[in-house]
Amino acid sequence: MGVMDDQDLSPEELARYRAGLTARLADLADLETITEANRQPVELDQQSVGRLSRMDALQQQAMAMAAQQRRRNELVKVQAALKRLDDDDFGLCAACGELIPRKRLDIDATIAVCVACAGDR
Numbered sequence: 357m358g359v360m361d362d363q364d365l366s367p368e369e370l371a372r373y374r375a376g377l378t379a380r381l382a383d384l385a386d387l388e389t390i391t392e393a394n395r396q397p398v399e400l401d402q403q404s405v406g407r408l409s410r411m412d413a414l415q416q417q418a419m420a421m422a423a424q425q426r427r428r429n430e431l432v433k434v435q436a437a438l439k440r441l442d443d444d445d446f447g448l449c450a451a452c453g454e455l456i457p458r459k460r461l462d463i464d465a466t467i468a469v470c471v472a473c474a475g476d477r
């Protein structure tokens with residue numbers, strides 16, 4: 357662990373993480389708008405579409421909904437990270453209160469727990 361990891365995040369670093377998270381939030385909001393059309397209920401019109409293309413359409417809709425769910429999950433994580441910035445809790449492990457190493461935050465600024473508490477890597 358480097359010396360930097362033992363120090364609190366500077367205002368500049370916090371501003372950088374906030375900018376990154378805010379950009380991610382905006383991207384997610386954009387994607388939500390773009391993909392809105394893909395999630396419209398599938399028209400089960402026997403006349404205009406055959407059975408196979410209906411199955412294709414249903415499959416595409418299922419994939420679009422899964423992608424939407426992933427975006428929603430990420431949105432929640434990004435919003436939680438921004439709230440931690442507002443609350444001055446950002447960069448501190450939500451479980452043990454220790455500083456989360458910068459390297460870990462740089463990989464994913466929405467990470468809320470340290471390596472030890474995450475326990476899975």
Ligand SMILES: [Zn+2]
Nearest residue numbers: 449452470473
């Ligand atoms: Zn921890």
